[in-house]
Amino acid sequence: MSKELAKTYDPQEVEDRIYDFWLQGGYFHAERDPEKKPYTIVIPPPNITGQLHMGHALDETLQDILIRWRRMQGYAALWLPGTDHASIATEAKIVEMLRKEGVDKQALGREAFLEKAWEWKAQYGGRIVEQLKKLGSSCDWERERFTLDEGCSRAVREVFVRLYEKGLIYRGERIINWCPHCRTSISDAEVEFEEKNGHFWHLRYPFKDGSGYLELATTRPETMLGDTAVAVHPEDERYQSLIGKMLVLPLVGREIPVIADEYVEQDFGTGVVKITPAHDPNDFEVGLRHQLEVINVMNEDGTINENGGAYQGMEALDARKAIVKALEEQGYLIKVEDIRHNVGTCYRCGTVVEPRVSKQWFVKMEPLAKPAVEVVKEKKIRFIPERMEKTYFNWMDNIKDWCISRQLWWGHRIPAWYCPSCGETVVAKETPECCPHCGCADLRQDEDTLDTWFSSALWPFSTLGWPEQTEDLAYFYPTNTLVTGYDIIFFWVARMIFSGLEHMGQAPFDTVFFHGLVRDAQGRKMSKSLGNGIDPLEVIAQYGADALRFTLITGISPGNDTRFSTEKVESSRNFANKIWNASRFILMNIDGHDVPNSLPVELSMEDQWILDSFNRVVGEVNENLEHFELGIAAQKLYDFIWDQFCDWYIELAKIRLNGEDKAAAQQVRQVLVWVMSRTLALLHPFMPYITEEIWQALPHEGEALVTAAYPSYREELVFTEKAQQMESIMNAVRAVRNRRSEMNVPPSRKTMLYIASARPELFIAGRAIFQRLAYATGIEAGTAFDLPGAVTIVTPDAQIFIPMEELVDREAEIKRLTKELESAQKQYATAEAKLNNEKFTGKAPANVVEGVRQNAEKLKEHIALLQSGIEALTK
Structure with a gap:
């Protein structure tokens, strides 16, 4: 490590070298230590298809601050990294790659396809990890995991079998959310609702006996091809006499009954609802209650199937247009009403989701959800901010069974085998040799894979070796803090909680720290469509990782979105330069002197003030970090370093450094080194690169700042009386400088200051300070002065007179x-x-x-x- 600092700070020259120094030193590696308290964070595993974006950058910065802080506090701090196999996104990438090569997925076959997928993962899957390293992430890379590695796969099979044997996993035909583009089922949590323009088509459904018709409205006329009933509320007097009568389904000709069900809202629309059990979750439940036929009219690609008659093969929207046209021509269309309504879309690709009956694997959620709700209600898991509990409880209280099967090849294949001879379903951790029921050896494994979130739900314990009872698992589990965006409470947080309780008997973490989204300078969500996304790597290349990190953390508060702007990054870059220049000033003034990194025996008023100020900010920053107020902590550090240390103390230090008293000069050198080195330690979790580089150049003990002790509040550094005296002097200096500025008096024009105060002795000690910083030739202090014509300045502690009538x-x-x-x-x-x-x-x-x-x-x-x-x- 260099003992000199370049004239200007160059992040590009420093950052890669420092990160390599940390890696070579093994400073990020966590060891089990019975003498230390563990502190564990598991990284929300980014997708192997991912590129670092601002959301990642914020998420990783928050985690890195917490882990560096705890590591410096002496904890066995483990930040466990890894990546997610991302079934849907990765398979889409592979399919697209093959398409460009002229290869069809189905023609290639499952095994060959998976070989291609693993090759792609080897080539591109580590890209996001390298990007995280550029940000300064101090993960224990020796423990890096992947959701499809052998250990995680073993855990997935273990959990599946356990839940199946307890009756909590089952296979059945139910309504699921189907993405026609991804060609797979997705869970309720993976459906995003967007408000879109739409229509209510008001239709006539005629009675079979020719006695008239019922009017109803629908937003999806194409699903009428699968209607098997029309429902009214049992207490709706308008329709009670019609219950049981038969209607003729327009265009199709199928006879369907009028049924009564409390699901229908009497006051909504006409109070009549078409029932399509195969294509609406509520209709499906109505169908079960009334034993209605379930007619699926859609193929996996979203086109109309053979049950759609004349519309077979059409895309859903094309079929809609054709059906509406036919309804109008045949007199069934009454009117069309424009509306705005929420439309469910796939969170991965944005395609409109089609509710569709399908045979899938499900997790029975109610028994798992109850203890997961209680553990949060009892504060065994804290949500920061607490208001996020409402979202969590609302979802958990209304939770539906979780569809966990996916019609994909890349992922954890469902450990279920079917016997063609006797129809037995065999669920096992390892591939069975034969059917345990009939002995048939020709078993066929289920083609589906598991929802990616199924393996992610086990992340806090599968990454530590479970189902093996490893020493790491015993020491580092349960983990401590989960840092995540509020937008994946359902996807991940809830599932980890109930999985940890079910399989480990303990909550997976004690605190969930939610952060918001990073928006652009105008407050808009960053998106490709708006073209307002900002690449964190480009920001790092231009301004440095520390500037990006400090920008993201400044002003942030738990659960709230934050705005990103170039101006903020430039401000953070300027802050880094301020620290660099202050450090170079110190190094130049200690060059040629033996300056120990310890406090001198004698301390001046200014020394006691800066030590008291430093001690206060140490206490406050530690307290802020304990309460996850990272943005407030960052602002306090900024204010202390820029205003108090650089703009005040360094200026005050120049008086003694340039004076004749060598002992006083050595005294201030020691205080400068002591405060700066510990301030760097205080700032290190926030801006790790520049602080490590400077710390290495200053007199220090130990190998690296990354493992140095984090400053803690110390009673012996409380100098209340001298600090208040110094604040009084500083207030007076500021007031004089402000008044001179208002009056446009140049610094070269110096004058005598007369300070009237109830305690004039407070100001006498600041004579040299007034002379240097308030442009005074000298001062007199007393309880009162009679100076006709003098300019008067008032502070909380004094009245200051400037005899400069000729200048004003x-x-x-x-x-x-x-x-x-x-x-x-x-x-x-x-x-x-x-x-x-x-x-x-x-x-x-x-x-x-x-x-x-x-x-x-x-x-x-x-x-x-x-x-x-x-x-x-x-x-």
């Missing part, structure tokens, strides 16, 4: 003070009116009334000082 327009100054006085008097009058109002003092909370009273007292004092200043100028 007396009338303009009187006018300014008078304006300020009028404003203060108005505020005071408002406060007094409130305090004299019995309604306010009687009804407002005591703390509010006291706040108004204290403000009135301050305003009264301020008015007196302003009046005194005006009087002095008018003498």
